[in-house]
Amino acid sequence: MDTPAAPVTVTVTGAAGQIGYALLFRIASGAMLGPEVPVRLRLLEVPAAARAAEGTVLELMDCAFPLVAGLDVFDDPAKAFDGANVGLLVGARPRGPGMERADLLAANGGIFSVQGRAINDGAAGDFKAVVVGNPANTNALIAASHAPDVPASRFTAMTRLDHDRAVAQLAAKTGAPVSAIRKVAIWGNHSASQYPDITHATVDGGPATDLVDQSWIAGEFIPRVAKRGAEIISVRGGSSAASAANAAIAHMRLWVHGTRAGDWTSMAVPSDGSYGVPEGLVSSFPVTTAAGDYNIVQGLDISVFARGRIDASVAELASERDAVKGLGLV
Ligand SMILES: NC(=O)C1=CN([C@@H]2O[C@H](COP(=O)(O)OP(=O)(O)OC[C@H]3O[C@@H](n4cnc5c(N)ncnc54)[C@H](O)[C@@H]3O)[C@@H](O)[C@H]2O)C=CC1
Ligand SMILES: O=C([O-])CC(=O)C(=O)O
Numbered sequence: 001m002d003t004p005a006a007p008v009t010v011t012v013t014g015a016a017g018q019i020g021y022a023l024l025f026r027i028a029s030g031a032m033l034g035p036e037v038p039v040r041l042r043l044l045e046v047p048a049a050a051r052a053a054e055g056t057v058l059e060l061m062d063c064a065f066p067l068v069a070g071l072d073v074f075d076d077p078a079k080a081f082d083g084a085n086v087g088l089l090v091g092a093r094p095r096g097p098g099m100e101r102a103d104l105l106a107a108n109g110g111i112f113s114v115q116g117r118a119i120n121d122g123a124a125g126d127f128k129a130v131v132v133g134n135p136a137n138t139n140a141l142i143a144a145s146h147a148p149d150v151p152a153s154r155f156t157a158m159t160r161l162d163h164d165r166a167v168a169q170l171a172a173k174t175g176a177p178v179s180a181i182r183k184v185a186i187w188g189n190h191s192a193s194q195y196p197d198i199t200h201a202t203v204d205g206g207p208a209t210d211l212v213d214q215s216w217i218a219g220e221f222i223p224r225v226a227k228r229g230a231e232i233i234s235v236r237g238g239s240s241a242a243s244a245a246n247a248a249i250a251h252m253r254l255w256v257h258g259t260r261a262g263d264w265t266s267m268a269v270p271s272d273g274s275y276g277v278p279e280g281l282v283s284s285f286p287v288t289t290a291a292g293d294y295n296i297v298q299g300l301d302i303s304v305f306a307r308g309r310i311d312a313s314v315a316e317l318a319s320e321r322d323a324v325k326g327l328g329l330v
Helices: 016-030 049-062 103-123 136-145 158-173 214-226 230-236 242-257 303-325
Strands: 010-014 039-044 068-074 086-089 128-133 155-157 184-188 196-198 265-270 282-290 293-296
Touching: 010 016, 010 158, 016 049, 016 184, 016 242, 039 049, 049 068, 049 086, 049 128, 086 103, 086 136, 086 242, 103 155, 103 303, 128 136, 128 242, 136 155, 136 303, 158 184, 158 214, 158 242, 158 265, 184 303, 196 214, 196 303, 214 230, 214 293, 242 265, 242 282, 265 293, 282 303
Parallel strands: 010 039, 010 086, 039 068, 086 128, 128 155
Antiparallel strands: 155 265, 184 196, 184 282, 265 282, 282 293
């Protein structure tokens, strides 16, 4: 008889928020780590929302998920991250009326520096984090810089939602099923400056660029994907929630279980200098994953057009880093 897998401790921050509500039930069902892997769920919230998170725990209990090996709510990051193997850092301060970008960076800096320290002091040796809360790339940078004992490479930010949006737009345009599409890439920041790239993408094994023209790519595809968050807010009346949760699950599932042969995913990871992105900036790249590790895909041709788009988004990341440096947060 196979030995049952040991439970994995998963900490979700912002657990009472809309993404948290869409995320927790799927993690509990096995969608993220697999149908054989028990999970201990640790929900972190601010004190004012801890009771709402307790309500979600009551519902999680009522699902009687066989894989759930523990359910706890915390308002103290040190307790929430104690022993954590996986962190989904969703909770963040949204931009309020009259708030400047610097105010937003400062407010989130307060959150992610404290959580980084808690991870440093208490998380398990194999800890991996995906930051979802915006500005996600820079929040990941802040968390990593407060966790000197944890390899910075374990702090990633989510661009899988942008990746999935790009796949869906390409499928809709070409009439191909999403399952026929490979090697779409997102570069740079999770913001409107990102570069959704189909230069290397294939549809049914052939080049995607044979099926669409450059004017559609530059004039419709890139702005549609890059501004999809704003489109959802305007049509739905609230920001992406279930699609963001789905992407967070995919990000972590792929990191843990690996990308399929002949494909890659997009993840914002601390740059090692690849493609001229300054070392340390948490920037999105195409990556392959296997056995809990990831590697930035090397050797891709970068056109003049792509270079300009990547450089512009990376410049925005550098300015965010400089702003948080100015605030003493990294
Ligand atoms: N990277 C991406 O692709 C996407 C990122 N987002 C971002 O995800 C974040 C969460 O979105 P929603 O769930 O819709 O927001 P929400 O406002 O519904 O929930 C956020 C939750 O975080 C909690 N929170 C705030 N500070 C916290 C702290 N210090 N510790 C623990 N919890 C804390 C709040 O109490 C709230 O319950 C936002 O920053 C949003 O902009 C949203 C969609 C896509
Ligand atoms: O745009 C927003 O505020 C939410 C977000 O990050 C997205 O949907 O990509």
